[in-house]
Amino acid sequence: MLTTRPRGTNDILPGEVEKWQYVEKLAREVCREYGYGELRTPIFEHTELFSRGVGEATDIVEKEMYTFTDRGERSITLRPENTAATVRAYLENKLQALPQPVKLYYMGPMFRYDRPQAGRFRQFHQFGVEAFGSHNPSIDAEVIAMAMDLYQRIGLRDLELHINSVGCPQCRPGLRQRLQEHFKPHLEKLCPNCQGRFERNPLRILDCKNETCQDIGRQAPTTLDVLCDECNTHFNLVKNYLDAVGVRYIVNNRLVRGLDYYTHTAFEIMAQDIGAQSSIGGGGRYNGLMEACGGPATPGIGFALGLERILLTAERQGITFPVSREPAAFVATVGTEVEKQAFSLLQSLRQQGIAAEKDYLARSLKAQMKYAGKLGARWVVILGEEELTRGVAMVRDMQAGEQQEVKLAELVNYIRK
Ligand SMILES: [Zn+2]
Ligand SMILES: [Zn+2]
Numbered sequence: 001m002l003t004t005r006p007r008g009t010n011d012i013l014p015g016e017v018e019k020w021q022y023v024e025k026l027a028r029e030v031c032r033e034y035g036y037g038e039l040r041t042p043i044f045e046h047t048e049l050f051s052r053g054v055g056e057a058t059d060i061v062e063k064e065m066y067t068f069t070d071r072g073e074r075s076i077t078l079r080p081e082n083t084a085a086t087v088r089a090y091l092e093n094k095l096q097a098l099p100q101p102v103k104l105y106y107m108g109p110m111f112r113y114d115r116p117q118a119g120r121f122r123q124f125h126q127f128g129v130e131a132f133g134s135h136n137p138s139i140d141a142e143v144i145a146m147a148m149d150l151y152q153r154i155g156l157r158d159l160e161l162h163i164n165s166v167g168c169p170q171c172r173p174g175l176r177q178r179l180q181e182h183f184k185p186h187l188e189k190l191c192p193n194c195q196g197r198f199e200r201n202p203l204r205i206l207d208c209k210n211e212t213c214q215d216i217g218r219q220a221p222t223t224l225d226v227l228c229d230e231c232n233t234h235f236n237l238v239k240n241y242l243d244a245v246g247v248r249y250i251v252n253n254r255l256v257r258g259l260d261y262y263t264h265t266a267f268e269i270m271a272q273d274i275g276a277q278s279s280i281g282g283g284g285r286y287n288g289l290m291e292a293c294g295g296p297a298t299p300g301i302g303f304a305l306g307l308e309r310i311l312l313t314a315e316r317q318g319i320t321f322p323v324s325r326e327p328a329a330f331v332a333t334v335g336t337e338v339e340k341q342a343f344s345l346l347q348s349l350r351q352q353g354i355a356a357e358k359d360y361l362a363r364s365l366k367a368q369m370k371y372a373g374k375l376g377a378r379w380v381v382i383l384g385e386e387e388l389t390r391g392v393a394m395v396r397d398m399q400a401g402e403q404q405e406v407k408l409a410e411l412v413n414y415i416r417k
Contacts, residue, residue, distance in 0.1 A: 007122065008116040008123065009121060009122060010121055010123070010308075014325060018323035019311055019314075020125075020307065021323070022321045022322070022323050023307060023314075023321075024307075026153045026154060027105075027107065027150055029153075030146060030149055034103070034129075036103040036104060036129050037104055037105070038106065038107075039089060039104040039106050040108070041079075041082065041088070043078060043109060044076050044078050045076070045077060045079060045088065046075065046076065046077075047075040047076060047077040049084050049085065049293070050065060050080060052084070052292055052294075053084025053087060053088070053292065053293050054080065054083075055259040057200055057201060058259065060080045060081070060112060063113070064112040064113045065077050065080055065111075066080075066111045066112075079110055080111060080112045081110055081304060082108075082110065082128055082304070083128070083289070083302060083304070084289075084293065086106065086130045086302075087130075087132075087290055087295070088293060089104075090104075090132055090290075090295070090298075095132070096295075096296065096298065100132070100134060101133040102131070102132045103131045103132075104129065104131075104132075105127070105129040105130075106127070106128055108125060109124070109125050110123075110124055110125070111123055111124075112124070119278070119306070119309045119312040119313075120308070120309075124306060124307075124308050125306070125307040125308060126304045126305060126307065127304070127305050127307060128283075128302055128304035129143060129302050130300060130301070131143060131300065131301050131302065132290070132298055132299070132300045133298055133300075135287070135299045137234050137235075137238045137241065137264075138237075138241050139301060140234075140241075140265040140285060141238050141241030141247075142241075143302060143303055144238075144242060144247065144249075144265075144267055144283075144303075145245050145247050146303075147281055147283070147305060150305070151269065151280075154310065154319070155314065155319045156271065156310070156317060156319070157317055158317075159269055159270065159271055159280070160269070160270040160271075160272075160277070161248065161249040161250065161267060161268075161269055161270075162251075162252035162267060162268045163238070163239070163250070163251060163252065163266070164223065164224070164251065164252050164255035164267070165223060165224065165227055165231055165232075165234070165235040165264055165265060165266070166203075166263065166264065166265075166266050166284070167223045167226060167227055168228065168231050169260070169288070170231075171223075172260075175203065175221065175222075175223055175225070175226040176203065178221040178226065179202040179220055179221060180198065182221060183202060183205060183216065183220070186216045189216060190205065190212070190213055190216065191212065191213055193208065194208050203256050203257075205217055206222070206254055206256050207254075207256050217254075222253035223253065224251075234265075238264075239251075249267075255268055257284060261286050261289040261291075262285065262286050263285050263286065263287040264284070264285040266283075266285075267283060267284060267303075268282035269281045269305075271309070271313040273316065278309065279306075279309070281305035281306060281309075281310075282303060283301070283302050283303025284302075284303075285299070285300070286301065286302075326355070326376035326377065327356055327357040327375055327377045328354050328415060329355070329356040329357075329379045329380070329415050330356070330358065330368075330371075331345055331346045331349070331356060331381045331383065332359065332372065332381065332382045333368070333384075334365050334382065334383065334385070335384065337385050338383045338384065338385055338388055341383060341388060343358070345381065345393075345411070346358050348412065349412060352412045354412065354415055354416065357372070357375055357377065359371060365382070369396075377398060378397070378398055379396065380395070380396040381393050381394070381395050382394040382395075382396065388408075391407060391408050392406060392408060393405070393408055393411060395415070
C-alpha cells in the first residue's frame with residue numbers, strides 16, 4: 001500500500017510532465033486570444049451542488065462521485081466535473097454584475113469512481129471553458145471553433161466534430177412523447193438501464209451503448225424532428241458561423257444530453273483510435289443550469305476537454321512536442337580549489353536564463369563529462385585552477401565534439417549564442 005498509488009490515479013513524472021505543460025500553455029494562449037479568464041475553484045464542493053448541477057439521475061451522481069462526510073458532518077464531494085462549480089462561483093461572486101458575457105476557463109483534476117482504462121482515470125484532468133450571459137449563436141460557434149483551434153495547435157489529426165441541437169423546454173416535451181411511443185412496443189427488449197430511462201428520461205435511451213438498445217433506437221425520432229422555430233434558427237446560425245470559419249462538422253442527431261437544462265447546441269469531438277472512435281472532448285449550451293443551481297435565468301455554454309485523452313491521442317498519432325528540460329550548460333571542475341567559483345558561475349548562468357547543471361557527487365572529470373552527456377548538456381564549461389588564474393575556461397561543444405578557450409567575462413554570451 002505504501003508504495004502503490006490508488007487505482008485509477010497517475011504520477012506524472014519529469015520527462016512526461018513537459019508534454020502536459022506544453023498543452024496547458026497552448027490552452028492558456030487560446031484562452032487569452034478568445035478572451036477567457038482563468039477561474040480556480042476548490043477541488044471539493046458541497047455534495048448538493050453536484051447532485052443539483054450535474055443531475056441526480058446521471059451515472060456521475062448515482063455511481064461515480066467521491067463523496068465523504070467531513071469532520072464537521074458536512075457532505076463533501078471531490079469535483080467530478082467543473083461546470084457546476086463555475087456556475088456556483090459566478091453566482092457567489094456576483095459576476096452577473098460584470099459586463100456580459102462572462103467568459104471563464106479552468107484547468108485541473110476531476111474525480112470519478114469509474115472503471116479505469118486507457119486514457120481514463122479516477123483522477124483525471126480537464127481543460128474547460130464556460131461563457132455565461134449570451135444567447136447569441138455566435139458564442140456557440142466560438143466555443144466550438146476554440147476547441148478545434150486548440151486541437152489543431154496541438155497537431156491532432158483526423159478528428160470528427162459532431163454537432164446537434166437538443167432543443168429547448170418548448171420543443172422537447174413533444175420529443176419525449178414521440179420517443180415513448182417509439183420505444184413502448186420494444187420495452188421488454190431494452191436493457192434494464194433503459195427500461196428505467198423509459199419513464200424518467202427516454203432521450204437517454206438514444207445514448208445507450210447496448211447494441212439491442214442502439215438497434216431499436218436507430219429508427220427513433222430525434223430532436224431534429226421536433227425543433228421549434230427558435231431552436232431551428234439558432235442551430236442554422238451556429239452552422240453558418242462554423243462554415244464561415246471553415247470548421248467542418250457532422251450533424252449527428254444521436255448526440256443527446258440527458259438533462260433538462262441542456263438546450264440548443266451539443267457537440268462532441270471524436271478521435272480516430274486504433275479501430276474505434278473515442279471522445280476527446282465535448283460540450284454544449286445549458287441555458288437552464290443557472291436556475292437549477294438557484295440563480296437567475298442566465299444562458300450558458302461551454303466545453304470540457306480531457307487532457308489524458310488528448311495526450312494519448314497525440315501519442316498514438318506520433319506527435320512529438322517541442323519540449324526539452326536538458327541543461328544548456330554543465331559546469332565541470334578540475335580540483336577542489338575551483339568549486340566555489342564554479343558554483344557562482346553556475347548561479348550567474350542561471351540568472352541569465354541559461355539552464356545549467358553541475359556535479360554533486362564528487363565525480364572525476366571523466367565521470368563528470370559522462371554525466372553531462374547523460375543529462376544532454378550542449379555545452380560543458382571546464383574550470384581548472386590554471387585557467388581560472390588566466391580568467392578563462394575551456395568550453396566543450398558536446399554536439400560538435402570540439403572545445404575552445406573562452407574568457408570568463410564572455411562565457412554567458414558565448415553559450416547564449
Ligand atoms: Zn425549441
Ligand atoms: Zn440500453
